[in-house]
Amino acid sequence: MLIWLALACKEPPDPVDSADSADTAPEVLRGALSFALPLAEPEAFDQVVGVDHDPEVHEGIEELLCTDYAGRGFPWCYDEHDGSDYLLEGSWDRMDAGSVAVLAAASGEVVDLDDGNYDRCHGDLGTGGVSCDGHPRRANYVIIEHAGGVRSRYWHLKTDSVAVTIGQQVACGEVLGLVGSSGNSSQPHLHFEVEGADGVVIDPYAGPWSQPETWWAEQNDPEALPGTTCVD
Numbered sequence: 001m002l003i004w005l006a007l008a009c010k011e012p013p014d015p016v017d018s019a020d021s022a023d024t025a026p027e028v029l030r031g032a033l034s035f036a037l038p039l040a041e042p043e044a045f046d047q048v049v050g051v052d053h054d055p056e057v058h059e060g061i062e063e064l065l066c067t068d069y070a071g072r073g074f075p076w077c078y079d080e081h082d083g084s085d086y087l088l089e090g091s092w093d094r095m096d097a098g099s100v101a102v103l104a105a106a107s108g109e110v111v112d113l114d115d116g117n118y119d120r121c122h123g124d125l126g127t128g129g130v131s132c133d134g135h136p137r138r139a140n141y142v143i144i145e146h147a148g149g150v151r152s153r154y155w156h157l158k159t160d161s162v163a164v165t166i167g168q169q170v171a172c173g174e175v176l177g178l179v180g181s182s183g184n185s186s187q188p189h190l191h192f193e194v195e196g197a198d199g200v201v202i203d204p205y206a207g208p209w210s211q212p213e214t215w216w217a218e219q220n221d222p223e224a225l226p227g228t229t230c231v232d
């Protein structure tokens with residue numbers, strides 16, 4: 001999902017104290033995987049809305065209270081967001097002009113997908129939520145399972161753009177579909193989400209509010225997108 005309202009954010013909570021938590025924190029699986037940015041044309045994306053590391057759950061307008069991996073608030077994240085949204089520059093015009101390919105972030109097996117759902121869902125000023133113009137609010141998506149049972153999810157794809165099948169082995173960088181706005185989406189973007197074998201959401205970005213090791217092959221600084229180079 002993507003929230004599209006604008007509001008200032010509260011001060012972030014304290015960062016994770018890695019020295020303190022090292023004894024008790026579950027082991028991070030870093031090392032088995034290194035993700036590449038799952039987008040064919042990184043220059044077509046001008047903003048990332050990331051995973052929320054603030055454990056509090058908010059309601060109403062406070063849903064914009066959040067903390068991303070680098071300690072930033074909205075619009076770098078929003079409450080309870082469990083993935084990274086890459087917003088398509090040029091929005092609907094760019095989507096209609098062919099959009100941008102979504103790529104596998106690492107090699108693995110396609111374990112689930114859906115396609116054929118309406119891809120022009122948008123923010124609805126009347127309700128403050130998302131409208132799919134009377135169509136079911138279902139996303140076109142692909143899920144890949146990687147080494148160690150880690151899964152990556154690619155959400156909101158363009159209608160009839162999914163280019164893989166369930167059970168297919170894909171290489172890092174292989175085309176999965178096109179960026180769209182299907183499902184709980186207010187504008188064309190990719191929601192990229194990573195989940196460990198235990199079902200717990202992993203923010204691939206390392207930072208003082210996230211885990212210390214990045215899951216990106218090349219994370220880069222917070223103002224820039226991760227690199228597109230595949231290493232697996």
Ligand SMILES: [Zn+2]
Pocket residue numbers: 001002081083084085190191192
């Ligand atoms: Zn999202």
